[in-house]
Amino acid sequence: MKTKSLILLCIILFVSNFVIANGFMGEIREQDAIIEELQAEPTEDTITMTEDFTLIRNSEDYIYLTELTINRELWKLATKHTDINGITWYEIMQDGYIKVYAEGHVMPDSIHWYSPY
Numbered sequence: 001m002k003t004k005s006l007i008l009l010c011i012i013l014f015v016s017n018f019v020i021a022n023g024f025m026g027e028i029r030e031q032d033a034i035i036e037e038l039q040a041e042p043t044e045d046t047i048t049m050t051e052d053f054t055l056i057r058n059s060e061d062y063i064y065l066t067e068l069t070i071n072r073e074l075w076k077l078a079t080k081h082t083d084i085n086g087i088t089w090y091e092i093m094q095d096g097y098i099k100v101y102a103e104g105h106v107m108p109d110s111i112h113w114y115s116p117y
Helices: 002-038 072-076 108-114
Strands: 046-049 053-058 061-065 068-071 079-082 088-094 097-103
Touching: 002 061, 002 068, 046 072, 053 108, 068 072, 072 088
Parallel strands: none
Antiparallel strands: 046 068, 053 061, 053 097, 079 088, 088 097
């Protein structure tokens, strides 16, 4: 009886590990797609900035960038903000999400100040 229970428990743990790993792979694929989009070759329709930026999608999802390539028309529509510390950030609606591009690398404990939601 104990052997059957132990085998069943091992099978459940084995399957749950695959489910959890698959969830993490989905997040990694999303981040890879974002990085690939941001590293796209510049064209006449894009602007490339070599300053440091932090791309913030929400308070837990952010990426540090050393170079930003973005659509020129999209950048013109960005809403610019500056806080009392002199940090400038831009809010852009893209693919149904508000994305925030903050100048410089924002510290993880300060991300929530610039997060769109």
